[in-house]
Amino acid sequence: MQKTTCLACGIEKDMNIKEMYPYSDDSIDTEEPVSPLFKDFECQSDTDHSDFRLVTICHKCWHRVQPDMWMSQREWESLNPITNFNDLPKSPNNQDASTNTKEVA
Numbered sequence: 075m076q077k078t079t080c081l082a083c084g085i086e087k088d089m090n091i092k093e094m095y096p097y098s099d100d101s102i103d104t105e106e107p108v109s110p111l112f113k114d115f116e117c118q119s120d121t122d123h124s125d126f127r128l129v130t131i132c133h134k135c136w137h138r139v140q141p142d143m144w145m146s147q148r149e150w151e152s153l154n155p156i157t158n159f160n161d162l163p164k165s166p167n168n169q170d171a172s173t174n175t176k177e178v179a
């Protein structure tokens with residue numbers, strides 16, 4: 075059994091056991107079981123917009139943020155995560171960040 079940890083709240087899940095996503099109002103399929111943790115979702119630094127990190131996050135934490143294409147550092151920190159933004163693994167897509175910058179209203 076392979077345990078994977080939500081980097082925000084620290085809950086451990088077995089990635090081989092799919093779960094139903096419990097919040098029907100989010101943009102996640104609730105008809106079919108999905109992975110219990112969403113792995114390698116991108117999170118963008120608030121200070122350096124070319125700095126993306128990869129987060130692994132459970133359904134509950136996902137629901138609290140409801141990220142769009144990626145998550146911002148501020149959204150990540152709103153979860154009171156057990157993993158600091160700066161300790162998150164770097165995204166391999168960092169070098170493409172110029173085509174990937176979030177619009178700021």
Ligand SMILES: [Zn+2]
Nearest residue numbers: 080083132135
């Ligand atoms: Zn979590």
